[in-house]
Amino acid sequence: MGQGFVSRGFHGRRQQQQSTLTNRIPPGQYLERGFPVLSAGPTPHTPLAAWDFTIEGAVNQPKRWTWEEFRALPHEDITVDIHCVTKWSKLDTRWEGVSIDALLQQVAPTTEARYVIAFSDGGYTTNLPLDEMRGGQAWVVYAYEGQPLAPEHGGPARLLVPHLYFWKSAKWVRGLQLVEQDEPGFWETLGYNNHGDPWKEERYQGD
Amino acid sequence: MATREETPRAKSITLAVPNWRGHRAGQHVDIRLTAEDGYQAERSYSIASPPVEAPHITLTVERLDDGEVSPYLVDELRVGDKLELRGPIGGYFVWEANSGGPLLLVAGGSGIVPLMAMIRQRAAVGSNAPTRLLYSSRTFEEIIYREELEQLVTNSGSTGLEVKHTLTRAQPVGWTGYHRRIDGEMLREVAWPLEERPLSFICGPTPFVETAAASLVGLGYEPARIKTERFGPTGESGASGASGASAVPGGHDGE
Numbered sequence: 001m002g003q004g005f006v007s008r009g010f011h012g013r014r015q016q017q018q019s020t021l022t023n024r025i026p027p028g029q030y031l032e033r034g035f036p037v038l039s040a041g042p043t044p045h046t047p048l049a050a051w052d053f054t055i056e057g058a059v060n061q062p063k064r065w066t067w068e069e070f071r072a073l074p075h076e077d078i079t080v081d082i083h084c085v086t087k088w089s090k091l092d093t094r095w096e097g098v099s100i101d102a103l104l105q106q107v108a109p110t111t112e113a114r115y116v117i118a119f120s121d122g123g124y125t126t127n128l129p130l131d132e133m134r135g136g137q138a139w140v141v142y143a144y145e146g147q148p149l150a151p152e153h154g155g156p157a158r159l160l161v162p163h164l165y166f167w168k169s170a171k172w173v174r175g176l177q178l179v180e181q182d183e184p185g186f187w188e189t190l191g192y193n194n195h196g197d198p199w200k201e202e203r204y205q206g207d
Numbered sequence: 208m209a210t211r212e213e214t215p216r217a218k219s220i221t222l223a224v225p226n227w228r229g230h231r232a233g234q235h236v237d238i239r240l241t242a243e244d245g246y247q248a249e250r251s252y253s254i255a256s257p258p259v260e261a262p263h264i265t266l267t268v269e270r271l272d273d274g275e276v277s278p279y280l281v282d283e284l285r286v287g288d289k290l291e292l293r294g295p296i297g298g299y300f301v302w303e304a305n306s307g308g309p310l311l312l313v314a315g316g317s318g319i320v321p322l323m324a325m326i327r328q329r330a331a332v333g334s335n336a337p338t339r340l341l342y343s344s345r346t347f348e349e350i351i352y353r354e355e356l357e358q359l360v361t362n363s364g365s366t367g368l369e370v371k372h373t374l375t376r377a378q379p380v381g382w383t384g385y386h387r388r389i390d391g392e393m394l395r396e397v398a399w400p401l402e403e404r405p406l407s408f409i410c411g412p413t414p415f416v417e418t419a420a421a422s423l424v425g426l427g428y429e430p431a432r433i434k435t436e437r438f439g440p441t442g443e444s445g446a447s448g449a450s451g452a453s454a455v456p457g458g459h460d461g462e
Contacts, residue, residue, distance in 0.1 A: 005291065007240040009283045012248050013275045028239075028249045030275070037413045037437050040299050042420035042430045087237075087249050122430060152417060190298030204296060 026198035032088035037152045044121035044172050054175035058113035073098045080162035083198040097141030100133045113178040121172040125185035165196040208286050213351045217269040218281045227262040232324040233301040236294030250276040253321040257328035269317040300434050308336030309399045313419045315343045315411020337367040341397045343389050345376040391422040401427045410436040
């Protein structure tokens with residue numbers, strides 16, 4: 001949207017301006033205390049015994065982990081702010097999971113790998129630049145606020161890439177495909193931005 | 208701009224949008240309000256009007272008492288005011304006449320809004336896709352578009368629009384519809400036979416959509432032909448509420 005004009009009679013709640021949190025809320029976002037759920041279809045329920053996580057494509061050693069193997073990987077506690085393209089932001093969310101750095105170390109990406117396609121139960125995909133998933137910027141998480149991740153929030157495991165709008169943090173994630181050429185995913189082919197940086201307000205195509 | 212009271216809490220707002228590039232039934236717009244000191248608030252609202260009414264669009268907004276934008280739109284906005292909007296947005300939760308059918312539409316509260324755009328478009332273009340709407344409201348007075356839906360059913364004759372209501376909180380004397388929250392049994396009674404490969408759209412509050420979608424999957428519906436939009440559980444979250452609008456990419460999107 002452009003610069004905007006004054007909306008007669010609008011004052012707003014200004015909850016964000018009253019706090020010292022202003023610099024943590026990206027433009028066009030508001031502070032949310034609940035945890036809204038938005039999904040394009042039914043919530044998948046994959047039994048843990050049937051769950052696995054795969055990294056394939058432009059890697060030297062493709063790998064697949066069962067649930068038990070995945071849970072045995074070194075994990076981290078992560079506290080981050082998250083930003084949904086539908087305008088809400090939630091601060092200091094606490095997660096537990098495995099860093100993408102640790103996973104990539106085991107599969108050894110090729111020197112040509114540039115992008116990642118995350119794929120999920122239900123057919124959802126999202127694309128991310130490989131460089132933006134390294135260096136402590138992305139995780140596969142399986143716990144939220146100390147509890148196993150609920151199915152409606154993406155459990156048993158979801159991607160967590162907090163510096164991008166939250167649709168990039170694919171729910172029900174089952175693997176990553178590393179590729180040399182970028183391939184827009186589900187929302188990225190349906191009008192949403194290919195990159196999704198909330199601080200640049202990259203919400204939709206053309207932003 | 209014109210407005211119309213739909214229920215005690217919901218108002219329809221019709222806007223003439225310059226350079227509107229058209230929309231598809233089910234899409235939403237982003238509305239941005241700006242205060243005199245530059246403070247801004249943005250929310251998403253579903254479009255209730257059918258694409259054939261372009262360049263006019265109608266939003267139906269439900270006032271959320273703890274909301275920031277919806278009380279302004281419902282109580283303060285007047286004819287002649289300008290609104291800053293962007294859209295249409297959303298390319299998945301959409302129905303077009305060539306989407307096929309039969310259609311199963313399941314609405315909870317203001318979740319009716321994007322589904323109404325589909326029902327209106329279906330009527331406007333003369334689609335004969337058999338369509339059933341299951342619509343859950345708290346009370347009779349809170350049924351949005353009640354009379355228009357009755358009229359559309361009458362007009363559709365035998366070419367198939369059926370509407371079933373459920374009232375979860377209170378029912379008028381003589382009420383013959385459902386009177387409980389939506390559940391698997393209710394959906395089984397309303398749903399189309401599997402072999403007809405129905406296409407389903409579900410819109411409402413999160414627990415409502417979870418129940419409806421899981422029930423349809425349990426009946427054997429193909430998950431890929433069940434499209435959902437959920438409102439967040441709190442405030443105006445997610446598109447919400449607001450108008451029902453939900454907006455969103457819903458997507459698995461990560462919330």
